[in-house]
Amino acid sequence: MTHPISPLAPASFPTLPPIAGLEAAIGRAGFYKHERPDVLLMRMPPGTRAAGVFTTNAVGSAPTDWCKQALAATRGGSRALLVNAGCANSFTGPAGDAACKRALEAAGEKLDIPAREIMAASTGVIGVVLDDSKIAKLLPSLEMAPVEWPKAAAAIMTTDTFAKGAGATCEIDGVQVNIAGIAKGSGMIAPNMATMLAFVFTDAALSAPILKTLLRQETETSFNSITVDGDRSTNDCVLLYATGQAKVPPIVDAKDDRLAGFRQALSDVLRDLAIQIVRDGEGATKLVAVNVEGAQSDASAKIIARTICESPLVKTAIAGEDANWGRIVMAIGRADQPVRKEMIAVRFGELYAARDGMVSAEYDEAAMSAYMKREELEITVTVGPGSGRARMYTCDLTKRYVEINGDYRS
């Protein structure tokens, strides 16, 4: 199916910095009826280290199970990545596990890399066993070449309406280091885990444990801080690869000050990709950042932010350009977190709708209406005297979301 490009899409795909030694190929295995690439194969140079974060959905999927086991077995040694769109290979039992393994063995034979050093990622319909014979048939025609990022990002799309990429350049102890990443995701997007598929690459020589620590920490404020519909996929996965081509001095601790610039750059890339996913939220017409302040803890603030972001009544009001702050207050109240209702305030941009537990004296309907017509909204709520805070991103809930998801399989 083809959808019109999201009105919130960036003007163009960004130019990503080069990651030395990376190769890729894309092709069409035929998981979709219509013409479109649906397979991405990537090869990394020897010495590459990898880390991943995966869905916490209890059902999971064959590819996420594979990645977790393979990363543990190889201690982060990974040389390749096989991604397919159109079939999630989730809830497919032992047959799905076997199909995943066969696909990786075929890819490994082509690349001359053991299967356990290849990560797998699948996205698409749940409950259908991966037809690995389609991948086996496609492999001989794939020619590995330097990565063309826009094409690689497009090959992993499902209901996405635009390809998503982000990159950054920074220094580690004076050595220039590059980061480039791609992601897909549009529906079944919820926080509290690695959400959707994202693959991020750096040329920095960093160990697997350091990659893992940084990835976990920075995922929290990026992919784990977005939500389109509160539905957490079975196949979510973010992988971070470090090819080691940029010879930075050995660093053994993720807390090392020399990683500050890298951490910031990684954080920027992950958040950029995460926000692009919200921008491509199914049916979205508004990008909304929700800030919660004054909560008992950051964790509590995040629960409140998520409740606001996932409230159908808040999301439909935003779609209708209605500054219905009463629904935001309702959502604060139903988050089951400690709040002081006489301190609750709700602000749209700089405009106060509510303050000190009541409608704000300075409430200006005309100014508020004008603000709500914007494409990007900033909602800030105060819930008490605490120091806990969180920032989460979401989109509005429109008829188009219902339309897209009422006939996904047909």
Next chain:
Amino acid sequence: MTHPISPLAPASFPTLPPIAGLEAAIGRAGFYKHERPDVLLMRMPPGTRAAGVFTTNAVGSAPTDWCKQALAATRGGSRALLVNAGCANSFTGPAGDAACKRALEAAGEKLDIPAREIMAASTGVIGVVLDDSKIAKLLPSLEMAPVEWPKAAAAIMTTDTFAKGAGATCEIDGVQVNIAGIAKGSGMIAPNMATMLAFVFTDAALSAPILKTLLRQETETSFNSITVDGDRSTNDCVLLYATGQAKVPPIVDAKDDRLAGFRQALSDVLRDLAIQIVRDGEGATKLVAVNVEGAQSDASAKIIARTICESPLVKTAIAGEDANWGRIVMAIGRADQPVRKEMIAVRFGELYAARDGMVSAEYDEAAMSAYMKREELEITVTVGPGSGRARMYTCDLTKRYVEINGDYRS
């Protein structure tokens, strides 16, 4: 605003059994711009006992705060009820509390009943202080008379498209006892508390503690087992009044066997009203019962049932008459409850879509498509070997829901 009547509405308002001594009046105070009654005043005979369950939303509202305090102060002694639609008087601070109290004092003067023996319930827009002068102006024109249930139920509607009532007759120790109730609710409906407004009356002579125990227990499988959109209102409230006109023998323990028939009848009335609210879910075209079996506990089963019932992807698939069981599996997995994925089964009516952690061998797309066209659906999932089970009711998510809620205030 007027909405077309829900396609899931019952054919007609039921005939409710008489509750001796009850009187009511309805009128228009003008909380809505358009012509419609928006106030219900009820009077109960001396000796009436009452119990209530109220929203657990932390923001709450002036009327629910009042009811909780008044019921505690009078130990369940309550003689009257004042309900208004069009203004929730929630998040209105001390000004809202004062307005609520003034309205009840005015009603008390008319009825010659102390204000603290009158319960208040409000429903409508959040954040607007109740204009009690409108109620004071209306009161002199209200003439108390035997209850006309359809009119009483209609006076408390907001976005409801039909008036909701249910009744039952049973015996306590050989004495015939009647139960009659009305409810309102259509959006901002979620479980885990007393949801929406419901007022239930019996002529049985039962103590306030017994009423409270029975109401709490039976609310769990009725109002606390429905969800339209997962958004829990600030004003939810279920009140149960016993006028004591049916002179049953004194009963001191809610566990008394002689209450079995009454408990069942009360349960039937509450569930009937609860399901009517789902039938009037904003934009609903399908009534869906979700059964969860094999969970670790009933509480765990209920969390899973709620996650399925509130998943936008499940709800939009149902709107599209798509038996997208993969999304149900996703929702089971994201409920963060102990499940055994190799035991997961999903059934639509008697048709198995999935079994033993995989698509079912007997899956029949044609039979499934035919089933999905029904107006009432029964979805049953097995999640493991446990004995925990739950049953929850929801409706589908349609474009109409988005439409209704995109311009509620305008």
